[in-house]
Each structure stands twice: as C-alpha cells, then as structure tokens.
Amino acid sequence: MKTIIEPFRIKVVEPIRMTTxxxxxxxxxxxxxxxxxLHADDVLIDLLTDSGTGAMSSLQWxxxxxxxxxxxxxxxxxxxxxxxxxxxxFDHILPTHQGRASERILFELVGGPGKVVPNNNHFDTTRAxxxxxxxxxxxxxxxxxxDPRSRHPFKGNIDIxxxxxxxxxxxxxxVPLVMITIxxxxxxxxxxxxxxxxxxxxxxxxxxxxxxxxxxRFAENAWFIKQREPGQQDRRVADIxxxxxxxxxxxxxxxxxDGLVNMGGLxxxxxxxxxxxxxxxxxxxxxxxxxxxLSGRDLEAMAQGFREVVDEDYLHYRxxxxxxxxxxxxxxxxQIVEPPGGHAIYxxxxxxxxxIPAQRFPGQALAxxxxxxxxxxxxxxxxVMFGKGGRPPMELVRLAIPRRVYTQSHIDYxxxxxxEVYRNRDQLRGLEIVDxxxxxxxFTARFREV
Amino acid sequence: xxQKRSWAEPWKVxxxxxxxxxxxxxxxxxxxxxxxxxxxxPSEFVYIDLLTDSGTSAMSDTQWAGLLKGDEAYAGSMxxxxxxxxxxxxxxYKHLIPTHQGRGAEHILxxxxxxxGQVVPGNMYFTTTKVHQxxxxxxxxxxxxxxxxxxxxxxPFKGNVDIGKLRRLIDSVGAKNVAYxxxxxxxxxxxxxxxxxxxxxxxxxxxxxxxxxxFLDATRAVENAYFIRMREPGYADRSLAExxxxxxxxxxxxxxSAKKDALVNIGGFLAVNDDxxxxxxxxxxVIYEGLHTYGGLxxxxxxxxxxxxxxxxxxxHMHARIGQVEYLGxxxxxAGIPIVRPVGGHGIFLNxxxxxxxxxxxxxxxxxxxxxxxxxxxxxxxxRGAVSAGRDHDTGKNLYPSLELVRLTIPRRVYTQAHMDVxxxxxxxxxxxxxxxxxxxxxxxxxxxxFFQARFEPVSGTxxxxx
Numbered sequence: 043m044k045t046i047i048e049p050f051r052i053k054v055v056e057p058i059r060m061t062t063x064x065x066x067x068x069x070x071x072x073x074x075x076x077x078x079x080l081h082a083d084d085v086l087i088d089l090l091t092d093s094g095t096g097a098m099s100s101l102q103w104x105x106x107x108x109x110x111x112x113x114x115x116x117x118x119x120x121x122x123x124x125x126x127x128x129x130x131x132f133d134h135i136l137p138t139h140q141g142r143a144s145e146r147i148l149f150e151l152v153g154g155p156g157k158v159v160p161n162n163n164h165f166d167t168t169r170a171x172x173x174x175x176x177x178x179x180x181x182x183x184x185x186x187x188x189d190p191r192s193r194h195p196f197k198g199n200i201d202i203x204x205x206x207x208x209x210x211x212x213x214x215x216x217v218p219l220v221m222i223t224i225x226x227x228x229x230x231x232x233x234x235x236x237x238x239x240x241x242x243x244x245x246x247x248x249x250x251x252x253x254x255x256x257x258x259r260f261a262e263n264a265w266f267i268k269q270r271e272p273g274q275q276d277r278r279v280a281d282i283x284x285x286x287x288x289x290x291x292x293x294x295x296x297x298x299x300d301g302l303v304n305m306g307g308l309x310x311x312x313x314x315x316x317x318x319x320x321x322x323x324x325x326x327x328x329x330x331x332x333x334x335x336l337s338g339r340d341l342e343a344m345a346q347g348f349r350e351v352v353d354e355d356y357l358h359y360r361x362x363x364x365x366x367x368x369x370x371x372x373x374x375x376x377q378i379v380e381p382p383g384g385h386a387i388y389x390x391x392x393x394x395x396x397x398i399p400a401q402r403f404p405g406q407a408l409a410x411x412x413x414x415x416x417x418x419x420x421x422x423x424x425x426v427m428f429g430k431g432g433r434p435p436m437e438l439v440r441l442a443i444p445r446r447v448y449t450q451s452h453i454d455y456x457x458x459x460x461x462e463v464y465r466n467r468d469q470l471r472g473l474e475i476v477d478x479x480x481x482x483x484x485f486t487a488r489f490r491e492v
Numbered sequence: 493x494x495q496k497r498s499w500a501e502p503w504k505v506x507x508x509x510x511x512x513x514x515x516x517x518x519x520x521x522x523x524x525x526x527x528x529x530x531x532x533x534p535s536e537f538v539y540i541d542l543l544t545d546s547g548t549s550a551m552s553d554t555q556w557a558g559l560l561k562g563d564e565a566y567a568g569s570m571x572x573x574x575x576x577x578x579x580x581x582x583x584x585y586k587h588l589i590p591t592h593q594g595r596g597a598e599h600i601l602x603x604x605x606x607x608x609g610q611v612v613p614g615n616m617y618f619t620t621t622k623v624h625q626x627x628x629x630x631x632x633x634x635x636x637x638x639x640x641x642x643x644x645x646x647x648p649f650k651g652n653v654d655i656g657k658l659r660r661l662i663d664s665v666g667a668k669n670v671a672y673x674x675x676x677x678x679x680x681x682x683x684x685x686x687x688x689x690x691x692x693x694x695x696x697x698x699x700x701x702x703x704x705x706x707f708l709d710a711t712r713a714v715e716n717a718y719f720i721r722m723r724e725p726g727y728a729d730r731s732l733a734e735x736x737x738x739x740x741x742x743x744x745x746x747x748x749s750a751k752k753d754a755l756v757n758i759g760g761f762l763a764v765n766d767d768x769x770x771x772x773x774x775x776x777x778v779i780y781e782g783l784h785t786y787g788g789l790x791x792x793x794x795x796x797x798x799x800x801x802x803x804x805x806x807x808x809h810m811h812a813r814i815g816q817v818e819y820l821g822x823x824x825x826x827a828g829i830p831i832v833r834p835v836g837g838h839g840i841f842l843n844x845x846x847x848x849x850x851x852x853x854x855x856x857x858x859x860x861x862x863x864x865x866x867x868x869x870x871x872x873x874x875x876r877g878a879v880s881a882g883r884d885h886d887t888g889k890n891l892y893p894s895l896e897l898v899r900l901t902i903p904r905r906v907y908t909q910a911h912m913d914v915x916x917x918x919x920x921x922x923x924x925x926x927x928x929x930x931x932x933x934x935x936x937x938x939x940x941x942x943f944f945q946a947r948f949e950p951v952s953g954t955x956x957x958x959x
Contacts, residue, residue: 304562
C-alpha cells in the first residue's frame with residue numbers, strides 16, 4: 043500500500059482559532075515582530091517547535107492519572123528508571139525538569155574557562171550553557187552538513203579529521219568531552235550514522251576522552267540509520283538505539299522530543315564519581331533524585347513515551363510526514379535543506395528572499411510573512427539565533443512538526459500558504475533589532491520592519 | 493462557617509489511590525536498605541506518607557479539568573496568562589516569572605540580588621534557601637525572635653523578625669552590605685509558625701528606610717494569613733485574600749513553591765514589582781528553567797496552579813486544613829508527647845530531644861525517631877534537626893540547632909481523620925517504649941544538603957527499634 047496512515051486515531055481534540063489578516067497585522071506589531079512573543083491562541087498552526095508540543099497517547103494519559111506524587115521514592119520514578127534502562131542500557135539516570143537543566147548540570151561539572159567542547163552542531167541552549175561556564179563551544183559538522191543542497195545521507199556527521207585536529211591543537215586535557223547531537227537540529231535535523239559515532243568513539247578512546255550524546259531525537263536518528271546505512275536494514279530500531287547509547291559515556295536528553303511528553307529531561311552518566319557530584323547539583327537546583335523537579339505523573343508519562351517512540355510504524359509515519367512537506371515545497375520551487383530532516387523542514391530563507399541581506403534577517407522576515415499570510419508560526423534559525431557568535435550561519439526558517447498533532451490537511455494548508463508567500467516573495471521586507479538581551483536573544487528581542 | 497468542634501472538609505472524595513500494607517519485617521528490611529533515612533525509602537513501602545506537604549496534595553476536579561486544558565505551546569501559552577492574572581490578583585506583584593519549582597526561583601533571585609560578601613538576614617534558615625544564598629557568595633544571618641527557638645513558648649507569632657536583632661545587624665555591617673531581607677511566612681524550620689502583620693509591616697518599614705529590599709518566601713503565606721485572621725486583633729473579619737494581599741504589599745517580590753499553599757504537584761514562581769529586575773530575571777530564567785512564558789512547566793501545570801491559587805484562599809478550605817493539623821496535635825498533647833507549640837500550619841513537630849533523652853545529640857535522636865516511627869507503623873516522617881542543619885561552613889563541625897525535631901507533615905486534602913488516629917497511636921506507642929529506640933551514626937555523609945542522601949547505622953545492634 044502506498045499511503046502511510048497514522049498508527050493511531052484521535053482521542054481528544056483541542057480547538058484552534060482562525061484570525062483575520064487585520065488582527066494578525068496588529069498582533070505582529072504588538073509582538074514586536076518576534077513570534078516567540080505571540081499569544082499561542084492567536085496562532086492557527088504552531089510549527090515553532092516540536093519540543094513539548096506533542097500529543098500524548100491514551101496510555102500516557104493513564105500514566106498521568108497513575109502518577110505517584112511522593113516526594114521520595116515514588117513508584118513512578120522506578121517505572122521511569124526501568125523504562126530508560128531497558129531503552130539505553132544506562133544504570134545512572136538523573137531526571138531533570140527539561141533538557142537544558144541536564145546540560146547545565148553537566149557543564150557546571152565539566153565546563154569552565156579554558157575548556158573546549160566539540161560537537162557536530164551545538165544547539166542554542168547547549169551553546170549558552172557551555173559559554174555560561176566559561177568554556178568554548180566548537181561546531182565540527184562535515185562540510186556537506188553546511189551545504190543545503192547536498193544530498194549526503196548523514197549530513198549530521200561530525201568531521202572526524204577536524205575533531206582529531208582540534209584535539210591536537212588545543213590538547214586533550216582541555217577537552218572535557220566530545221559531544222554529538224542526534225539528530226543534528228541546527229544543521230537541519232540531519233542524522234548521524236552509526237559508523238560516524240563509532241569513529242568518534244575510537245578518537246575518544248585514543249585520547250581517553252568521554253563521548254556524550256545530545257540525544258533528544260535518538261529514535262528518529264535510529265530510524266534514518268535503519269533506512270540509509272548499509273547493513274542496518276534488518277535490525278530493530280530498539281537495537282540500534284541501544285547500540286548508539288552503548289557507544290557513549292553519557293547523554294543529555296530533552297524528553298520533550300522523542301520522549302513524547304510535554305515536560306521532562308534526563309541526564310545519563312556512567313562515571314560514578316561524576317554521578318555523585320551531579321546528584322548534589324540536581325538536588326540543589328532541580329529536585330530530589332527520584333523526581334528531579336517533575337511531578338510523579340510526568341515521570342510516568344515519560345516512562346511510557348520512551349516505550350512508544352521506538353515503535354517502527356510510528357517512526358515510519360513520523361519521518362514520512364516530514365518528508366511529504368519537504369517534497370511539496372521543493373516541487374513548488376522553494377529551496378530547503380535537503381534531504382528533508384526528521385522533525386522539521388528548514389527553508390533556505392537566503393534563497394527565498396535574496397533581496398534581504400543577512401543583517402536584515404531574511405529568516406525572520408520569512409517567518410513574519412508566514413504568520414501574516416496564514417497564522418502559521420515558524421522559527422528563525424539563522425542570524426537572529428546564532429548571528430552573534432563565530433561563523434555566519436545558514437539563514438533558515440524551521441517548520442518543526444509537533445508529534446501526532448497535525449493532520450495531512452493541516453500540512454496541505456501550510457504548503458498552500460507558503461506557496462502564496464513564495465509567489466509574492468519580492469514583497470518580503472527585512473527587519474532590524476530594536477532591543478535585545480545579552481544571550482539567547484531570539485526568545486525576547488524586539489524588531490521593526492525596515 | 494464551621495466551628496472549631498468539627499473541621500469537616502469542604503469537599504468529598506472523587507478519586508482514590510491504593511495504599512499497600514506492610515509487615516513489621518518488611519519495614520525493618522526496608523529501613524535498613526534505606527540506610528535508616530526515610531528519604532531513601534521507596535514510597536510503595538510507606539503506609540502514611542508525612543515526609544512533606546510539598547507537591548503531595550490532592551488536586552480538585554477543577555484542577556484536573558485544568559490539566560486537560562493545558563496549552564502546550566512553547567511560547568505564549570494561554571495558561572501562562574491565566575497564571576499571571578491569578579498571581580497579580582491574589583499576590584499583587586506586577587511581574588510573574590514561572591519556574592519549575594520553588595528552588596528554581598530561589599536560585600534566580602540569589603544569583604541576581606546577592607553580591608559576594610553580602611549578608612542576607614532572614615527569619616530562620618531554610619535548607620535549600622541558605623545553600624543558594626551561599627553559592628551566590630552571600631551569608632545568611634538569623635534575625636528571628638528568640639521564642640522561635642523555644643519549643644515550649646506559646647507565643648502566637650513565633651515566625652516574627654526580632655526588630656532589635658535586625659537593626660543591630662544593619663548597623664554593624666552597614667545597609668549596603670545587606671543584599672535583601674528574606675522574609676518567610678509560616679516559618680517551616682520553626683514548626684510552621686506565623687508572622688504577625690504588625691511585625692511584617694515594622695520589619696519592611698525598617699528595611700525600606702535603609703534602602704534594603706524585602707523578598708517574601710510566600711510558600712505558605714496563605715496559611716500565615718489564616719493565623720493572622722485567627723490571632724491578630726483587627727483581622728477577624730478580613731478575608732484571607734485581603735490579608736494575603738496586604739502581606740505581599742509590604743514587600744518587593746516573592747519566591748514561591750506552589751507545591752504547598754497552591755495545591756499543585758509541581759510548580760513555582762518568582763514575582764517582583766521592579767521592571768528592570770523582572771527583565772534580568774526573564775533573561776536568566778530562559779537559561780536555567782525555560783522560556784519566560786513557561787519557566788520549565790507544562791502548560792497544564794500552570795493552569796492547575798492558577799486554579800489552585802484561587803482555591804487556597806477559601807476560608808473553609810484553610811479551616812479544614814489547619815483544623816486537621818490541630819486535631820493531630822491535640823491528640824498528641826493529650827498523651828503528653830512533647831511537640832512544638834503552638835501547633836503550626838503544615839505539620840506537627842515532635843521534640844525528639846525531649847522524647848528520647850537517652851540518645852545524645854551526636855547520635856541524632858530525630859533521625860532515630862523518624863526511622864523507628866516507620867518501623868513501628870509505616871508512617872514516614874522527616875528529620876528536622878542536626879542532620880538537616882549540616883556542618884559549620886568554617887569549622888566543619890556538626891551544627892546542633894536548638895530545635896531537634898521530627899516533622900509529621902500533613903499533605904493537603906489527602907489523608908482522613910482515621911489516618912491521623914493511626915499516626916497518633918504510633919507516636920504514643922513509641923513514646924511509651926522510647927528506651928527501645930537506638931541512636932544512629934553516619935555511614936555516608938554528602939557535602940551539601942546531607943539529609944537527603946545520608947546513610948546511617950544503629951550505634952549498637954542492627955535495628956533502630958528493639959522489640
């Protein structure tokens with residue numbers, strides 16, 4: 043059969059609200075042209091992020107009802123511990139309220155001035171946490187990963203030669219750990235091959251360095267490995283996931299992605315001494331070891347989410363849905379990061395609106411136009427988000443697809459709206475910043491149209 | 493209004509959660525495996541869980557309905573705006589910054605408002621608050637009234653700030669070396685003891701005269717408001733909402749663990765009036781907690797909090813809440829059990845030093861009593877004495893606070909009168925057989941907040957409660 047259907051039916055719905063163009067003009071001005079500032083009920087289709095925006099299953103909601111809210115030793119915690127151990131093979135599991143808390147604890151322990159942390163591409167909060175500790179965050183994705191047109195099957199791979207060179211240059215003693223983000227979010231949701239992770243492991247072994255994963259989308263990455271990597275076709279996704287985690291010494295996970303929950307995160311560690319120090323920080327800033335700043339019901343929902351996400355029918359539907367949106371945008375003439383990634387389509391805004399220079403934020407301009415045209419909220423990933431540090435980034439607009447939330451008709455609406463914006467692309471206007479905070483400016487900066 | 497004779501609850505039960513009964517052998521094994529630390533017991537081995545009132549409440553059907561109305565958008569969730577309006581209405585502060593729980597708010601406030609070397613006076617320490625102040629380079633100074641340290645004093649407002657102590661502190665270090673005053677309502681470590689409105693006003697006026705801001709720890713401010721209504725002249729006819737607003741009006745902002753008064757299982761916030769402090773806090777919350785319109789909370793949890801805040805100021809609710817705590821306290825006092833008096837808002841604090849005079853302070857009578865209580869009946873309590881106080885920052889020696897207590901904390905709307913009766917019977921039975929309780933010593937002692945994860949063994953034999 044050619045059509046891929048969702049391996050679920052709908053149990054609860056949430057009404058969404060239509061707005062008029064006049065309303066949206068006013069709302070945009072009120073939000074200072076920063077879509078993070080919009081009230082969510084003024085958004086028709088919200089593609090701002092796939093983080094925490096998924097629909098939970100009836101089994102997860104049943105877990106919500108079952109939540110044991112005991113402060114210490116809750117049953118729901120043991121349920122989660124068991125689920126994550128089965129999934130990853132890790133023994134030491136720290137729950138956190140979300141991924142950035144895992145990152146903060148990790149880099150408070152291993153970061154600091156003079157340290158250098160390589161990654162394929164650091165995501166915004168990872169970079170912020172590393173830099174906040176005084177360390178330097180370095181991106182080492184392969185060259186194909188920076189070319190939006192390259193059809194390389196694993197564009198998220200870390201450049202092994204560049205990694206070796208960096209370690210030789212700064213000295214292994216200044217590299218507290220090597221990190222790989224799966225899938226590579228800032229690089230377009232592109233996967234990392236098993237072979238590449240093994241090669242990074244070998245480099246780490248040679249220099250006695252720990253290898254860590256930013257594993258938010260580990261299941262989507264494993265699906266790509268199964269589809270694209272020679273010799274992996276006959277393995278279960280769950281086995282690939284287990285092998286990937288087995289290759290590393292620790293991981294930070296935002297469970298708001300492949301954990302299929304609205305809130306929650308994990309820090310996985312092997313080193314017992316590091317675990318003890320992490321435990322103390324966890325208690326101080328997150329919560330006791332058996333709840334980590336989450337309610338019992340959230341632990342329960344996460345335990346079930348990690349079981350559901352490695353279901354191959356689900357992953358097939360998930361990745362194919364994203365690909366469908368990408369194919370249709372390409373057919374309409376737009377340029378996107380190819381091939382389509384796992385959780386989002388990244389439109390090349392520089393190609394979309396070549397008349398707008400980087401300093402006038404073409405990505406932000408396109409995102410504003412999408413909201414103005416059709417009430418769709420997307421996320422700029424370009425000079426606004428990353429423009430203040432290092433190499434000039436690609437100018438992208440990310441259409442992130444929440445898990446199990448929108449139907450094909452919603453996606454068709456998005457395609458039509460974008461096609462309309464593309465037809466009138468000459469009218470897109472650049473923006474300038476009115477004011478901005480010292481870090482993570484994309485969340486709160488104010489803009490005006492030029 | 494219901495009179496004191498009966499504190500019948502203004503609700504009926506809608507959903508129940510099964511409890512597991514255990515045998516004494518089960519419990520002896522469980523507490524030994526937990527290193528005689530009740531924090532390390534798996535909850536399924538606990539019968540009546542009085543470890544904490546934090547996050548352990550039963551939500552109402554309206555709050556559960558709110559969970560289903562959760563708007564999980566990353567930015568601008570409707571639930572945030574609902575919560576913001578509830579905080580403005582009941583607490584009165586201009587800016588709301590949600591956090592995943594109270595310690596997230598304390599972390600941000602300490603980082604923003606304390607310069608290294610500054611002093612942070614407060615009406616008695618709280619464990620996590622003090623560590624956050626120290627990590628930011630500050631030093632805590634206790635300015636609570638002396639009565640707070642006397643478990644037998646019947647003073648009605650044992651949470652009060654000692655104005656003389658505060659003035660002397662400001663004079664000796666200089667106002668510019670005082671970061672802010674941390675003012676806790678219904679002071680937890682003193683036994684859930686309230687501050688009077690007169691004292692709050694005088695304290696805040698003194699601070700503001702010296703240009704020192706006051707930040708409220710509003711965690712149990714509604715329970716404090718209830719005591720003001722019951723005990724302070726001129727407040728008998730005022731609503732809890734009015735009193736709460738008046739408390740907050742005196743101060744510059746608050747940190748809040750919503751897991752107590754606000755009847756939720758997770759959530760907290762920082763609320764301030766100052767525009768530029770709010771802006772700095774928003775920039776910081778996004779790094780540590782989450783974007784400023786969710787602060788690390790699911791939309792549904794912000795909704796439940798907004799509804800819980802509204803429910804918390806209902807007089808009938810608070811009457812039943814405090815009435816249940818008083819009921820347990822009176823039962824214990826009738827049997828001659830030494831407890832902190834007057835009975836506080838959120839729990840009964842057993843005077844372990846007095847209950848177990850044969851166990852010296854170095855053998856942690858509170859820790860031993862909590863472990864023995866669990867063995868006797870499956871009731872889980874919390875040590876609040878020398879183990880919680882930790883070691884002196886400079887000398888490294890054990891601190892022995894004047895209060896060596898075991899806290900029986902009552903979750904809101906969870907346990908029935910019969911559960912309270914079982915608890916009282918167990919405490920009374922233990923008191924009668926107190927010579928059978930054995931002191932403890934450390935086998936593992938963490939550096940910070942040691943009470944959470946410490947492990948112990950009996951100083952003699954293998955059991956904390958002999959037959």
